[in-house]
Amino acid sequence: MLDLEVIPERSLGCPEKSWEFILGMHFSQAVAIIQSQVGTIKNVQVLYSDQNLLNVDLIINIPLSGMRLIFDPISQRLKAIEIFNMKLVRLRYCGNYFNSPEILPSIEQIENSFGSTHPAVYDAVKNSFALNFRGLTFYFFVDSKTQPNQANHGLSSLHFGPGNSPIVTRMTLYCGNSFHECKAPALPISCYNKQLYVESATVIRNSSGTKGLRLNIFTEGSVRSLEARKQCFTRDVLFGDTCQDVVTNLGAPSRVFYKSEDKMKIHSPSAHKRVQRKSDFFFNYFTLGIDILFDARTQKAKKFILHTNFPGHYNFNIYHRCEFKIELNPDKTEQLNGNPINVTAYSKWDAISAKFPSESPIVLHRSSSTNCSNIFGSTFCYGYQDIIFEVMNNGHIASVTFYNTSSQNVFSNWAGIGNQQQINKHNEFEIKIN
Incomplete structure (x- = not known):
């Protein structure tokens, strides 16, 4: 049984073992905590809507601990924690227990632990009432022995006899005054972990193609005072930059x-030639x-x-989402009005492809290095100018690849899409799709 400390509007965790689920933390950071507590936190489920990814919350369900972690589907940051059992x-x-096998979370116990608050909100339809504190809500079930008293307004506005005090059935922790209006806070500085994070990424393009990326980045600033501060800056990464340029x-x-093998070289005119050469290599920036x-x-x-x-993508939870923006300028032969097309991380392929012609896709199927099947199925790769769009079955874009046409054969650019290191992060989780 987990033994957790509640900090309203901030976190739920175990200070003795130095871990906590902090509101605003990224989904991958919560998964890393769960993986570090593999002997304690078990039977974890990831719940999401495959057809409505941007409107339905992303949830980590931990039924054996009676807990759910609720993440905003767009920012993928933790917005609420629910204890449902x-x-x-x-x-x-x-430091004082208000819920344990020895201590029942009655309304008197909650009042003694958290102090006075606003009157309870009674829901006659659900036959329950909610007791709200800032950043914390307790839900009670009302049975035949517990009747609302319309004459009083306060913690005692529900009348109950001796031994019939209602018990908390559910608790939610969030930021703000109401669970139904709560939003995921910004990534807390305590979760930066000395890493870089991207606020936005603009693709630098001109009439001849892509030149590079302009990244608006934030990280933890140099600690010259007692309080760490967020530091923001802009960096350009261009085709032709050396390893030293990028690291700088x-x-x-x-x-x-x-890269150990290029399986797409069969499309090259010189595929039959056995040429020994050094391997190209990737710099993986997961938090960017x-x-x-x-x-x-x-x-x-x-x-x-x-x-x-x-x-629903093979590489889910390996990377943070890159908040990119691409402005495509179709040729007049492709679109009579020549209006630019704006593509973001949330664009769907149907809306993009309707504005310019696209050829039949190449089917990309990944498999685990442990010979496990890919439960998410294949994705489809569409080429346009110097760009490759990897599209999922539900129409969402999984990744966008930009290649330097001046230095490569176009066929070789279909290789290596996605995470270049085949890491299966799902083997400890049960994935449920609604």
Whole structure:
């Protein structure tokens, strides 16, 4: 049974073991905590809507601990924590228990632990009432022995006889005054972990194609005072930049991955030639949602891959979402009015492809290095100018690849889309699709 400390409007966690679920933390950070507590937190489920990814909350369900972590579907940051079975967890506030096998969370116990608050809100339809504190709500079930008293307004506005005090059935923790109006807060500085995060990414393009990326980045500033502060800056990463240029602008990558095999070389005119050469390599920036491919010979950047991190994709939870914006300028032969097309991480392929012609896609199927099947199925890769769009079955864009046409054969650019290091993050989770 988990033994957790409640901090309204902030977190729920176990200070003795130095972990806590903090409101505003990214989905991947919560998963990392769960994986670190693999012997304690078990039977984890990821719940999402496959056809309505941007409007339905992303949820980590932990039924054996009676807990749900609710994430905003767009920012993918933690916006609320729900305890739906109070009997499966111990809870304390300021070091004092208010819920455990020995202590029932009655309305008197909640009042003694948290103090006075506004009158309870009675719901006659659900036959329940809610007791609201800032950042915290307790829900009670009203049975035949507990009747609302219309004459009083306060904690005692519900009248109950001796031994019939209502017990908390559910608790929610969030930021703000109301659970129904709560939003995921900004990523707390305590969750920065000395990493870089992208606020927005603009693709730099002109009439001849893509030149590079302009990244608006934030991170933890230098600690010259007692309080760490957010620091923002802008960096450009361009085709032809060397490894040293990229590291100077973005810092060391999360990982470096060397390509071992190019399975798309069969499309090249010289595919039959066995040429021994060094391996191209990727800089993986997981918290930026970006991969950068470097040429093995020149060690200069020749490909950028931007990830959207949608649930239902093979690489989900490896990257943070890259908040990119692309402005495409179709040729007049493709579109008579020549109006630019704006593409973001939330655009759907049907809306994009309707504005310019596209050829039949290449089907991309990934499989785990442990010979496990890919439960999410194949994705489809569409080429346009110097861009490759990887599209999921539900029409959402999984990744966008930009390649330098001046240095590569077009066929070789279909290889290496997505996470270049085949890491299956789902093997400890049960995935449920609504």
